[in-house]
Amino acid sequence: MLLILFLSTFIALLIGAMLIHFSHLHVQFSADHDLNGVQKFHATPVPRVGGIPVVLGLLSGCSLLSYQLQSWMPMLLLVSSLPAFGAGLVEDVTKKIGPGPRLLATFVAAFIAFFLLNASLARLGIPVVDQFLQQFWLVSLVLTIVAVGGVAHAVNIIDGYNGLSGVVAIFIFLALAYVAFKVQDSELMGICFAMVGAIAGFLFWNFPRGLIFAGDGGAYLVGFMIAEVAVLLVQRHAVVSPWFPLLCVIYPVFETIFSMYRRKFLQRRAIGYPDALHLHQVIYKRVVLWMVGSKDAAHLTQRNSLTSPYLWALSSFSVVPAMLFWNNTPVLIGFVLVFMASYIYLYRMIVRFRTPRWMLLRKSARP
Numbered sequence: 001m002l003l004i005l006f007l008s009t010f011i012a013l014l015i016g017a018m019l020i021h022f023s024h025l026h027v028q029f030s031a032d033h034d035l036n037g038v039q040k041f042h043a044t045p046v047p048r049v050g051g052i053p054v055v056l057g058l059l060s061g062c063s064l065l066s067y068q069l070q071s072w073m074p075m076l077l078l079v080s081s082l083p084a085f086g087a088g089l090v091e092d093v094t095k096k097i098g099p100g101p102r103l104l105a106t107f108v109a110a111f112i113a114f115f116l117l118n119a120s121l122a123r124l125g126i127p128v129v130d131q132f133l134q135q136f137w138l139v140s141l142v143l144t145i146v147a148v149g150g151v152a153h154a155v156n157i158i159d160g161y162n163g164l165s166g167v168v169a170i171f172i173f174l175a176l177a178y179v180a181f182k183v184q185d186s187e188l189m190g191i192c193f194a195m196v197g198a199i200a201g202f203l204f205w206n207f208p209r210g211l212i213f214a215g216d217g218g219a220y221l222v223g224f225m226i227a228e229v230a231v232l233l234v235q236r237h238a239v240v241s242p243w244f245p246l247l248c249v250i251y252p253v254f255e256t257i258f259s260m261y262r263r264k265f266l267q268r269r270a271i272g273y274p275d276a277l278h279l280h281q282v283i284y285k286r287v288v289l290w291m292v293g294s295k296d297a298a299h300l301t302q303r304n305s306l307t308s309p310y311l312w313a314l315s316s317f318s319v320v321p322a323m324l325f326w327n328n329t330p331v332l333i334g335f336v337l338v339f340m341a342s343y344i345y346l347y348r349m350i351v352r353f354r355t356p357r358w359m360l361l362r363k364s365a366r367p
Contacts (some may be wrong), residue, residue, distance in 0.1 A: 002276025012057030051218030061194025087218030155223030163207030208305035
């Protein structure tokens with residue numbers, strides 16, 4: 001498994017270096033030149049094709065894993081992910097693929113995995129619902145597609161600052177790998193290590209300097225792989241609670257659900273309307289901006305990177321309990337509810353200018 005991790009990291013590092021070194025050949029169409037949008041927080045145009053080193057790193061890891069285990073399963077999962085990755089990458093290059101088509105492409109990817117790998121969500125830990133899902137496979141198919149697409153879209157939602165979604169994804173994959181180890185599932189554990197390696201290779205260039213972004217291609221690929229490994233882990237091992245993966249991904253998932261509620265019922269806008277009021281953006285503007293307030297480009301990049309650790313800590317408060325109680329459904333449900341309540345409390349405190357004092361660091365001196 002260490003060889004898979006090393007190979008994935010090396011390939012991602014190498015491809016990332018090549019993309020950055022030759023950026024002058026593709027930056028005119030691969031970079032986001034609009035720096036004034038409500039969700040733009042970088043100083044200069046940056047290539048958004050970081051998904052390419054991630055998918056190539058994953059390809060190298062899955063190839064080695066398939067060879068070692070004599071199994072086509074890792075490669076079939078990678079093939080299933082291509083519609084989600086492809087739609088995101090096209091958006092990164094053309095800027096013409098809206099969220100609807102990207103989400104639909106992810107649904108198609110989940111549909112393919114459902115039949116290729118039997119990646120079906122047939123258990124929710126609720127007896128009556130579980131019996132219904134097992135009797136009607138079509139309902140299970142719809143639930144699986146919506147769940148996988150939702151997680152992939154949620155990971156894309158939190159992909160806003162240097163290192164944010166990448167480190168959160170590594171936390172989640174390590175938790176999934178741990179449980180895969182506990183149930184002795186070498187295939188899923190190897191896939192998790194391949195993803196950790198690929199993301200780590202990308203993060204070398206992304207955090208803290210932001211030399212390359214994952215883009216929609218990278219975010220949808222990572223989100224899809226998280227969702228599919230989670231579905232397969234629950235589907236293949238009855239001892240794993242369905243609430244374990246939900247607690248692992250509760251930060252990006254609840255961020256998405258809360259944003260939909262906020263836009264629809266508090267702002268009276270369409271749920272897909274873009275704004276700068278996600279939790280990571282609020283922390284950026286109400287916490288980090290106070291510490292490094294200069295408009296200098298170097299300080300803008302510094303503020304960008306200082307935002308991510310707050311959300312890494314938040315994510316760890318769900319991932320760690322998920323690892324500890326991965327087969328205990330009632331406890332996992334309790335932690336899901338505690339996380340949601342904590343998220344709402346923290347969000348309300350920050351937007352009301354009552355940020356907890358422990359979040360405020362000493363303000364940096366200006367040059």
